[in-house]
Amino acid sequence: MEAGNIYKQVPDxxxxxxxxxxxxxxxxxxxxxxxxxxxxxxxxxxxxxxxxWVLVLKxxxxxxxxxxxxxxxxxxDYINISAHVKHKVISTxxxxxxxxxxxxx
Amino acid sequence: MEAGNIYKQVPDxxxxxxxxxxxxxxxxxxxxxxxxxxxxxxxxxxxxxxxxWVLVLKxxxxxxxxxxxxxxxxxxDYINISAHVKHKVISTxxxxxxxxxxxxx
Numbered sequence: 001m002e003a004g005n006i007y008k009q010v011p012d013x014x015x016x017x018x019x020x021x022x023x024x025x026x027x028x029x030x031x032x033x034x035x036x037x038x039x040x041x042x043x044x045x046x047x048x049x050x051x052x053w054v055l056v057l058k059x060x061x062x063x064x065x066x067x068x069x070x071x072x073x074x075x076x077d078y079i080n081i082s083a084h085v086k087h088k089v090i091s092t093x094x095x096x097x098x099x100x101x102x103x104x105x
Numbered sequence: 106m107e108a109g110n111i112y113k114q115v116p117d118x119x120x121x122x123x124x125x126x127x128x129x130x131x132x133x134x135x136x137x138x139x140x141x142x143x144x145x146x147x148x149x150x151x152x153x154x155x156x157x158w159v160l161v162l163k164x165x166x167x168x169x170x171x172x173x174x175x176x177x178x179x180x181x182d183y184i185n186i187s188a189h190v191k192h193k194v195i196s197t198x199x200x201x202x203x204x205x206x207x208x209x210x
Contacts, residue, residue, distance in 0.1 A: 028210040105133040
């Protein structure tokens with residue numbers, strides 16, 4: 001049984017975003033992401049084959065969508081991004097780390 | 106896009122546990138569970154067809170396993186329970202509600 005605490009073992013060096021799979025099967029990946037001021041590359045969109053359900057556990061972030069909607073996420077906020085819905089992360093907190101839980105399914 | 110906050114819209118009446126699917130596909134269910142002093146029925150075990158990854162977001166709980174291990178879960182603790190690993194919830198906090206995120210996959 002793989003177990004842990006989602007808030008712990010945060011690396012001191014967050015110059016790069018940190019990606020870690022907590023559990024996975026053939027079709028599903030459960031991932032922790034830690035950002036600090038990171039955002040998506042300036043041009044282009046994420047266009048994903050799978051649905052992604054994402055929850056901000058700590059920190060804050062903003063996601064923009066191709067339809068021009070911008071969603072601000074604070075602690076506890078979640079959003080379901082269906083496959084092929086184009087989006088990008090336009091900001092994450094620079095003050096504290098942002099801990100995401102992402103379910104790719 | 107289905108969005109919300111995992112800590113909000115907690116019913117006042119928690120005499121029964123509250124189960125809510127936040128997102129799902131054919132093979133995956135993302136569920137919020139709210140307990141307050143609830144535990145599994147006294148006899149028998151949960152023996153599930155799917156894997157279950159579970160995270161305690163608020164409150165606390167203890168899960169026992171057929172091999173006699175007992176795992177205490179506090180805020181931020183997660184555990185992956187593989188399919189057919191028999192288990193039961195032996196306690197949840199009676200003081201505050203326990204908010205679980207469960208991924209059935």
